[in-house]
Amino acid sequence: MAVSSDSCRSLKYPYVAxxxxxxxxxxxxxxxxxxxxxxxFQVCDFTHSVVVHCSNFYRQFKEIAAVIETV
Amino acid sequence: xxxxxxxxxxxxxxxxxxxxxxxxxxQGITEELLRSQLYxxxxxxxxxxxLAKMRGILKSIASADMDFNQLEAFLTAQTKKQGGITxxxxxxxxxxxxxxxxxxxxxxxxxxxxxxxxRGLSWRVDGKSQSRHSPQxxxxxxxxxxxxxxxxxxxxxxxxEFDEVKVNQLLKKLSEVExxxxxxxxxx
Numbered sequence: 001m002a003v004s005s006d007s008c009r010s011l012k013y014p015y016v017a018x019x020x021x022x023x024x025x026x027x028x029x030x031x032x033x034x035x036x037x038x039x040x041f042q043v044c045d046f047t048h049s050v051v052v053h054c055s056n057f058y059r060q061f062k063e064i065a066a067v068i069e070t071v
Numbered sequence: 072x073x074x075x076x077x078x079x080x081x082x083x084x085x086x087x088x089x090x091x092x093x094x095x096x097x098q099g100i101t102e103e104l105l106r107s108q109l110y111x112x113x114x115x116x117x118x119x120x121x122l123a124k125m126r127g128i129l130k131s132i133a134s135a136d137m138d139f140n141q142l143e144a145f146l147t148a149q150t151k152k153q154g155g156i157t158x159x160x161x162x163x164x165x166x167x168x169x170x171x172x173x174x175x176x177x178x179x180x181x182x183x184x185x186x187x188x189x190r191g192l193s194w195r196v197d198g199k200s201q202s203r204h205s206p207q208x209x210x211x212x213x214x215x216x217x218x219x220x221x222x223x224x225x226x227x228x229x230x231x232e233f234d235e236v237k238v239n240q241l242l243k244k245l246s247e248v249e250x251x252x253x254x255x256x257x258x259x
Contacts, residue, residue, distance in 0.1 A: 008179040034187040071211035
């Protein structure tokens with residue numbers, strides 16, 4: 001949770017931080033990190049871009065798991 | 072002269088200008104611009120301290136992310152101070168914060184986000200049927216494209232592949248995160 005900052009003493013901003021270790025075809029491993037707000041992690045976020053995009057991470061993964069089982 | 076500084080429409084405009092400059096990163100909103108557009112009858116010498124006072128009040132409210140009770144108490148205190156604000160001005164500030172609070176808070180949060188954020192996510196599940204090295208494989212694979220980017224910068228696209236085992240491993244981790252979130256978000 002981001003608690004306080006120089007511009008906002010009462011930030012109270014919970015977020016999910018993800019660190020991905022990604023290996024490309026040559027075997028080289030790179031670290032990629034990014035943050036998500038709680039709604040981005042849990043539910044659909046329609047305000048984020050011009051193209052309406054469901055970027056809710058956890059829900060999408062559950063769907064992938066359900067689909068990959070049936071293939 | 073003091074009467075000219077009390078107009079509520081002008082004050083509303085002033086608060087918008089201050090918010091644009093202080094929170095939303097809008098360049099070029101100078102004190103002379105605000106004075107000439109909103110308080111043309113007032114001299115710069117008189118306008119300057121008035122602007123500083125309003126800027127200070129707005130920044131205090133935003134920094135503390137005041138709820139409406141705190142806001143009421145804070146503004147009442149400001150009306151009672153020597154050289155503070157009038158109750159009409161307090162009403163304008165209150166109305167402004169109520170309608171702009173969410174947007175200002177979002178801008179302040181973005182100012183404190185220095186890592187990339189998730190901008191978009193797409194996925195596809197493929198069933199692999201044959202490859203040059205194996206005679207017959209039937210392993211489904213999930214392909215995911217993540218769009219990530221830092222504030223004000225172009226997106227980077229990450230294309231990731233997961234087999235079923237990896238999807239389930241990751242799903243388990245995500246459910247632990249979800250549980251953690253639910254625990255953290257419990258009302259105190």
